[in-house]
Amino acid sequence: MLWEDEKPRAYVRFSFSHEPDMPFVGELQVEELVWDTPASLRAALGFLYRMRAKVSHINFELPEVELATLVPESDKVEQQIESHVMARLLDVERMLRLMPHPFGTGSYVLGVEDPFLPEAGGSWLVEYSDHRAVSVERTDQAPDLIADETVACQLVLGRIGFEDALYRSDVRLAGNADTLSRVFVRRPVHLVL
Numbered sequence: 001m002l003w004e005d006e007k008p009r010a011y012v013r014f015s016f017s018h019e020p021d022m023p024f025v026g027e028l029q030v031e032e033l034v035w036d037t038p039a040s041l042r043a044a045l046g047f048l049y050r051m052r053a054k055v056s057h058i059n060f061e062l063p064e065v066e067l068a069t070l071v072p073e074s075d076k077v078e079q080q081i082e083s084h085v086m087a088r089l090l091d092v093e094r095m096l097r098l099m100p101h102p103f104g105t106g107s108y109v110l111g112v113e114d115p116f117l118p119e120a121g122g123s124w125l126v127e128y129s130d131h132r133a134v135s136v137e138r139t140d141q142a143p144d145l146i147a148d149e150t151v152a153c154q155l156v157l158g159r160i161g162f163e164d165a166l167y168r169s170d171v172r173l174a175g176n177a178d179t180l181s182r183v184f185v186r187r188p189v190h191l192v193l
Contacts, residue, residue: 002035002040002044002047004040009035009036009037009039009043010033010034010040010041011032012030012034012044012048013030013031014028014029014031016029016055017029025054027056027058027059028051028057028058029060030048030058033060033061038167042167042169048060087157089114089120089149089152089153089156090117091120092110092112092120092122092124092152093124093136093137093138096110096124096136099133099157099158100131100132100187101126101128101131101133101183102128102131102182102183103130104129104130105127105129105130106128106182106183107125107126107127107179108125108144108176109124109126109139109142109144109145109176110123110124110126110143110147111123111145111147112146112147112148112149113147113148113149114149115148120149122138123138124136124139125137125138125139126183143174144173144174144175144176145171145173145174145176145180146171146172146174147165147168147170147172148170151165151168151170151171155184156184157187158185158186159186160186161181161185161186162177162180162181162183162184164186165184
């Protein structure tokens with residue numbers, strides 16, 4: 001049980017089955033994983049991670065959150081649904097112009113951090129109307145949402161939605177959540193070769 005501010009925030013109920021010839025090493029089966037905030041989910045997963053010295057495998061049903069948003073480098077995690085598409089944002093302004101936007105009018109400021117290619121990072125003010133961006137400009141305004149290039153790419157492509165991105169520890173929300181939740185939605189991603 002994870003407590004914060006004298007309130008329960010998350011808990012994990014699990015069973016442990018050891019290997020016959022190794023009584024202190026085995027498999028952990030998570031029966032229940034309950035949380036109330038993205039931070040408490042990360043803390044619960046951190047607790048499970050700390051069990052790695054004693055367990056060979058941890059089995060549990062993933063929450064309705066993209067695995068890539070929870071585990072940035074998930075090379076040792078297996079899941080049944082596989083996706084092997086790789087993308088990188090090089091021209092953020094162009095991608096923001098091309099991506100679909102919600103019906104109606106609105107605006108937001110997206111901040112992108114790219115330590116590998118700093119010139120690809122920055123903040124963009126986007127104004128949209130009736131499903132398309134009508135203005136996309138680099139700006140000095142404070143961003144509503146700041147994400148690294150990987151998460152920003154997933155958001156723009158629709159691989160993850162706004163709510164999914166909030167589970168990442170490297171995403172910072174400053175405001176305008178209602179607009180961002182309508183702009184950055186999950187969409188089918190199609191690859192044409």
